[in-house]
Amino acid sequence: MLAFQVARSACSAARTGKAPVRLLLSASLRTNAPGRPSIRVFASTPRHRKDEARIRTVQPETGTKTETEESVKPEIVQKEKPAGPVKQDALLAEQTVSNKEQRKADWAIIKDMVKYLWPKDDLGTKFRVGLSVGLLIGAKILNVQVPFYFKSIVDSMNVDFAVVGGTVMTVAGATIFAYGATRIGAALFQEFRNAIFASVAQKAIRRVAGNVFEHLLKLDLNFHLSRQTGGLTRAIDRGTKGISFLLTSMVFHVIPTALEISLVCGILTYQYGAKFALITAATMVAYTAFTITTTSWRTKFRKQANAADNKGATVAVDSLINYEAVKYFNNEKYEVGRYDAALQSYEKASIKVQTSLAYLNSGQNLIFSSALTAMMYLAADGVAKGTLTVGDLVMVNQLVFQLSMPLNFLGSVYRELRQSLLDMETLFNLQKVNLAIKDPPNPKPLQLKGGEIKFENVTFGYRPDRPILKNLTLTIPAGKKVAIVGPSGCGKSTILRLLFRFYDVQEGRILIDGQDIRDVSMESLRRAIGVVPQDTPLFNDTIEHNIHYGDMSASPEKVRAAAKRARIHDIIETLPDGYNTMVGERGMMISGGEKQRLAVSRLILKDPPLLFFDEATSALDTYTEQTLLANISSILKEKSRTSVFVAHRLRTIYDSDLIIVLREGNVAEQGTHDKLIDRGGVYSELWSAQETLFVDDAAKGSGSGDKKEKDGKGA
Numbered sequence: 001m002l003a004f005q006v007a008r009s010a011c012s013a014a015r016t017g018k019a020p021v022r023l024l025l026s027a028s029l030r031t032n033a034p035g036r037p038s039i040r041v042f043a044s045t046p047r048h049r050k051d052e053a054r055i056r057t058v059q060p061e062t063g064t065k066t067e068t069e070e071s072v073k074p075e076i077v078q079k080e081k082p083a084g085p086v087k088q089d090a091l092l093a094e095q096t097v098s099n100k101e102q103r104k105a106d107w108a109i110i111k112d113m114v115k116y117l118w119p120k121d122d123l124g125t126k127f128r129v130g131l132s133v134g135l136l137i138g139a140k141i142l143n144v145q146v147p148f149y150f151k152s153i154v155d156s157m158n159v160d161f162a163v164v165g166g167t168v169m170t171v172a173g174a175t176i177f178a179y180g181a182t183r184i185g186a187a188l189f190q191e192f193r194n195a196i197f198a199s200v201a202q203k204a205i206r207r208v209a210g211n212v213f214e215h216l217l218k219l220d221l222n223f224h225l226s227r228q229t230g231g232l233t234r235a236i237d238r239g240t241k242g243i244s245f246l247l248t249s250m251v252f253h254v255i256p257t258a259l260e261i262s263l264v265c266g267i268l269t270y271q272y273g274a275k276f277a278l279i280t281a282a283t284m285v286a287y288t289a290f291t292i293t294t295t296s297w298r299t300k301f302r303k304q305a306n307a308a309d310n311k312g313a314t315v316a317v318d319s320l321i322n323y324e325a326v327k328y329f330n331n332e333k334y335e336v337g338r339y340d341a342a343l344q345s346y347e348k349a350s351i352k353v354q355t356s357l358a359y360l361n362s363g364q365n366l367i368f369s370s371a372l373t374a375m376m377y378l379a380a381d382g383v384a385k386g387t388l389t390v391g392d393l394v395m396v397n398q399l400v401f402q403l404s405m406p407l408n409f410l411g412s413v414y415r416e417l418r419q420s421l422l423d424m425e426t427l428f429n430l431q432k433v434n435l436a437i438k439d440p441p442n443p444k445p446l447q448l449k450g451g452e453i454k455f456e457n458v459t460f461g462y463r464p465d466r467p468i469l470k471n472l473t474l475t476i477p478a479g480k481k482v483a484i485v486g487p488s489g490c491g492k493s494t495i496l497r498l499l500f501r502f503y504d505v506q507e508g509r510i511l512i513d514g515q516d517i518r519d520v521s522m523e524s525l526r527r528a529i530g531v532v533p534q535d536t537p538l539f540n541d542t543i544e545h546n547i548h549y550g551d552m553s554a555s556p557e558k559v560r561a562a563a564k565r566a567r568i569h570d571i572i573e574t575l576p577d578g579y580n581t582m583v584g585e586r587g588m589m590i591s592g593g594e595k596q597r598l599a600v601s602r603l604i605l606k607d608p609p610l611l612f613f614d615e616a617t618s619a620l621d622t623y624t625e626q627t628l629l630a631n632i633s634s635i636l637k638e639k640s641r642t643s644v645f646v647a648h649r650l651r652t653i654y655d656s657d658l659i660i661v662l663r664e665g666n667v668a669e670q671g672t673h674d675k676l677i678d679r680g681g682v683y684s685e686l687w688s689a690q691e692t693l694f695v696d697d698a699a700k701g702s703g704s705g706d707k708k709e710k711d712g713k714g715a
């Protein structure tokens with residue numbers, strides 16, 4: 001049970017830790033752009049991604065944009081801390097996936113995404129995509145008109161106004177207005193395009209995220225216990241951001257860059273001949289090749305920074321979650337040291353990221369500026385020879401500059417695209433995780449006749465090398481109150497988990513009223529079983545909601561009636577917010593005893609025929625425990641129900657119809673209390689030991705029970 005609880009609290013801790021992770025990431029791990037004025041140019045980047053998009057500064061002298069900062073995104077999924085060699089191997093294996101396989105996976109995702117861009121039965125989406133592409137083409141065509149007007153304005157200005165006469169209005173007024181209108185038109189087209197496309201990306205995100213979430217809820221307990229919940233939600237979060245980026249960049253970056261480059265090359269060839277086109281084409285090839293190779297080389301620095309970033313977040317979150325433990329043992333310095341070590345690795349990796357970025361930017365600038373110089377020389381030469389006008393010189397300059405924007409995007413889009421594909425792969429892989437526990441084909445619902453539960457030669461272990469139940473055979477008779485007792489870790493809670501089909505048995509079978517639980521639908525099986533677990537899982541919501549969870553269709557009156565029966569109503573009424581009191585994350589804002597009673601209320605509301613109480617009253621004082629147990633007994637008597645009580649304190653179960661004593665994964669003995677006492681076996685020894693303690697406590701006055709209860713009969 002301990003391992004189960006540890007794993008469970010790890011999950012919950014990860015959940016609790018989600019907010020701090022983000023807080024710390026943004027507050028202390030991210031470096032900011034240098035303090036000079038910067039313009040964000042990821043105009044089409046969705047809002048949530050903007051924070052992560054690099055900031056580029058427009059250099060006033062040249063107009064070219066230079067990457068100045070990259071947000072270092074944490075690793076694709078916050079991976080579970082490697083718990084041993086097996087997991088580390090798995091992680092290594094994950095990292096060494098061959099490039100070929102990676103490309104295959106990338107293409108599979110892109111193909112999948114095309115389905116969202118052009119869904120079969122969704123005319124609306126098709127229309128939006130079509131319209132966005134139309135607007136995009138319109139914007140690009142308008143954009144390439146701008147240099148033409150500019151050339152025309154420069155040429156028409158290149159006259160002696162004193163000789164020719166006229167004003168700016170008569171000479172170039174129309175062209176200047178056309179120039180302005182074209183620029184405005186291009187900008188408007190781009191904004192409309194973004195607005196229209198937004199719903200396509202958001203719809204895709206909703207569908208994928210919904211499917212993944214549904215799948216996650218279907219996965220078995222083992223999957224959830226071995227993953228960090230924080231990591232899972234992060235995978236969904238990052239994967240869905242990836243979807244938006246991939247769709248947006250597929251439509252707005254890849255296609256338009258290609259379109260713009262072709263248009264500019266075409267115009268240069270048509271207007272000024274092959275030399276210009278050749279230089280443009282050579283620049284494109286050199287720029288692209290340099291960007292792609294340098295980006296691939298830089299990726300490892302980013303990965304290192306991401307890993308350090310994750311480590312820092314994990315350390316910080318772990319320390320904050322275990323705040324009390326840190327304080328109990330005065331280990332603040334140790335924790336700060338651990339955190340600083342992670343920050344130091346991050347610092348080193350970030351410096352590499354920045355320096356390699358400077359190299360990338362310089363190389364890109366060198367290639368681009370060399371091409372620009374060559375073109376300007378050719379154009380100036382043309383002007384000198386009289387084959388070109390000054391306007392032509394300006395137009396060449398403008399056209400080439402127009403290329404700088406898509407080219408600059410190329411580097412960032414390429415890298416972001418790779419990252420998005422990785423994020424999405426993790427997300428899509430989650431959907432592929434097989435369900436270990438599933439319904440049989442055409443399952444029948446469980447037919448309850450009385451509620452007899454039988455374990456027949458059941459062998460089960462969470463790990464194959466450590467069996468917990470060994471050829472266990474037991475019968476829980478229909479309509480009876482049965483107790484399962486035994487030393488800690490002997491498999492009492494495991495019996496419940498198997499019955500609920502959180503896991504399937506490795507050998508043997510479990511029958512309810514003669515039906516193998518693997519042959520009936522899980523929905524009907526789980527509907528028939530009610531559980532008050534050892535550690536009550538509560539939602540961070542109101543008390544009302546948490547009780548209501550037992551039956552979402554129940555009326556508020558029923559909720560209150562259930563609370564009364566679980567002896568929690570009066571306490572709730574005394575709280576300032578009554579039933580609207582928030583219970584806090586994992587119910588941390590209410591006491592352990594209150595949590596258990598909420599769990600009992602929930603069970604009463606669910607009203608199932610088979611009831612399981614796994615140490616359900618362990619956090620209560622003796623008086624409240626006895627009263628609650630009396631209430632539970634009266635509920636059991638109302639209808640014929642089979643109930644199973646797992647308990648350590650034998651005084652809470654001594655009156656059961658049958659007591660099963662487990663030891664080392666098997667039944668050591670069974671019978672009624674009196675029979676087992678007479679037998680003088682394990683139960684009798686346990687009973688005597690507990691009674692001695694109880695009497696001692698009572699004598700010292702520290703126990704809350706009275707002497708009358710000593711033999712158990714007065715309870």
Ligand SMILES: Nc1ncnc2c1ncn2[C@@H]1O[C@H](COP(=O)(O)OP(=O)(O)OP(=O)(O)O)[C@@H](O)[C@H]1O
Nearest residue numbers: 001002003004462468487488489490491492493494
């Ligand atoms: N998910 C798990 N993975 C691996 N081992 C587990 C898992 N859950 C429980 N165990 C182990 O299985 C054994 C039986 O656990 P179980 O919870 O059934 O014990 P229990 O009899 O209910 O104990 P307790 O009385 O302390 O609650 C324990 O040794 C426990 O550490």
